[in-house]
Amino acid sequence: MQLAIFIIFGALALGGALNLLFQRHPINSALSLVVVMMSLAVLYWSLGAEFLAAAQVIVYSGAIMVLFVFVIMLLNAGEEQHTDGSRAAYTVGIPGAAAIFCLLSFVFLTERGALQTSNVGGDLGNGVDNIAAVSEILFTKQLLPFEVTSILILVAILGAVVLARKEQ
Amino acid sequence: MVPTAYYLVLAAMLFSVGIAAFLIKRNVITIFVSIELMLNAVNLTFVAFAHMWHQVSGQIFVFFVMVVAAAEAAVGLAIIISIFRARQTLNVDEIDLMKS
Secondary structure: OHHHHHHHHHHHHHHHHHHHHHOOOHHHHHHHHHHHHHHHHHHHHHOOOHHHHHHHHHHHHHHHHHHHHHHHHHHOOOOOOOOHHHHHHHHHHHHHHHHHHHHHHHHHHHOOOOOOEEOOOOOOOOOOOHHHHHHHHHHOOOHHHHHHHHHHHHHHHHHHHHHHOOOO | OEEHHHHHHHHHHHHHHHHHHHHHOOEHHHHHHHHHHHHHHHHHHHHHHHHHHOOOHHHHHHHHHHHHHHHHHHHHHHHHHHHHHHHOOOEOOOOOOOOO
């Protein structure tokens, strides 16, 4: 059951990522990223992170990607052209990414004996549901970082307003 | 039953595709999108490890990564808008004011 979910949505996520790489128009790339994020939300759910699955759909594919699509349409971005820089990037980028992938998967697959298998759903704590477990840590031990992130968001909003404002 | 290593390899695949897109793409918005893809791949690793060790800390870290990604997207897209106003282009090869 979980293997089927993993294979279907993992393939969907990988297909979306490759589509992001091969599409020329920015709006197609942004919409492929939405596919990747939705399939990752299902994988989070299958790993017992229900709160993060909901947050992934609402925050990432709901808010952040809408912002991207707005900006793409506002700037009327067309297809990208190929230049000398892109040829150099192809010769460096593809082997570099392949090397990083080979290194990472070699490490993960040689250490797979030390890693365990995971069951679908699966509580983390002792019968406490996921949102209760997350919020208990978040509002007790991690309260200061949580409050600092709200200041970070405030500063980011101010920065975005100042940067995007029309100059007089 | 899925080995945790499979999730990690999937995350590595998504991360490498993100790196390749980051290096190959010439449009500044698409480069920004591939940064988001890399952040998502790392989030998957955090969630897989949180599940493996039965610790909720990994999920809380993913929450903070999401918050920082939202802030980064707001500021970054504002910068892209002001670059477009000043130079009328989105191609990174033509945005080279600091190069000369």
